[in-house]
Amino acid sequence: MSVRDATPEDIPELVRLREILADRMAQDGSFPVDGHWQEAYADSLRERLGSDDTAVYVVDAPEDGLAACGIGLIFERFPGPSLPDGRYGYIQGMTTDPGHRRRGHSRAIMSMLMQWYRDSEIRRVDLHATSDAEPLYREFGFVTDGHFYPSLTWRHPS
Template identity: 85%
Template sequence: MTVRDATCADIPELIRLREILADRMAQDGTYPVDAQWQEAYADDLRERLGSDDMAVRVVDAPEGGLAACGVGLIFERLPGPGLPDGRYGYIQGMTTDPGHRRRGHSRAIMVALMEWYREREVRRVDLHATSDGEPLYREFGFVEDGYPSLTWRDPS
């Protein structure tokens, strides 16, 4: 299996996989799925693929299309005691097509993303996990950090 960088040609498949993940996340909680996000997602991918602050890694499906994908992002906030340079990572959109699960695709993508973070000396990486993905992320050393994860969403 080969993990590679996504290209603009992969965007339709990246959207399809993100739709699968959105449906799965809705099963675990109250994750809202807004209409018409796909076009904005595609536009952002076209703009940011290959940038210094985003890595999109994919595994091709043997029959064509993508078997799995994952996105690594780097953000900056004010430096602090636990984050001296203010940079932190966020893993988003880790998804494996249901027909390709249990073959190591997500693990291989996680290895590639964590290597990307280490090369950039990012010392903290966050993610939100579905119940399906949580055991894999724990194997990579992800833990609760002791603070509640709280979210505010505009009710309008």
């Protein structure tokens, strides 16, 4: 198994894997799935693949398509005491096709993403985990970060 950078040719498979993750997250009760996001997701991937603030890593399936993927993003906000340069990371879309799970694909992608963040001198990385993936992220040092301030989200009621 080898991890590689995603290419524009991978976008249909990246959308397919994101659909799998959206369905899984809905099972955990995270949020309702809107049925009209795939085209915007594909367009965004086309725009961001290869940019300095985005890393998209994939593992090819032995037969065809992708077995797994993961996306790392770098965002910037105002600098502060915990983020002197204001930059932080967010991991999105970590997904392994159900037929390829338990083979180390996500672990290999996470290793690449975390190295990319270290190389980019990112000091904080956030993510949202499904109950299935939480143990893996904890192995990489992720912790519940609601000790001092609650994590709150607002969603438009539509």
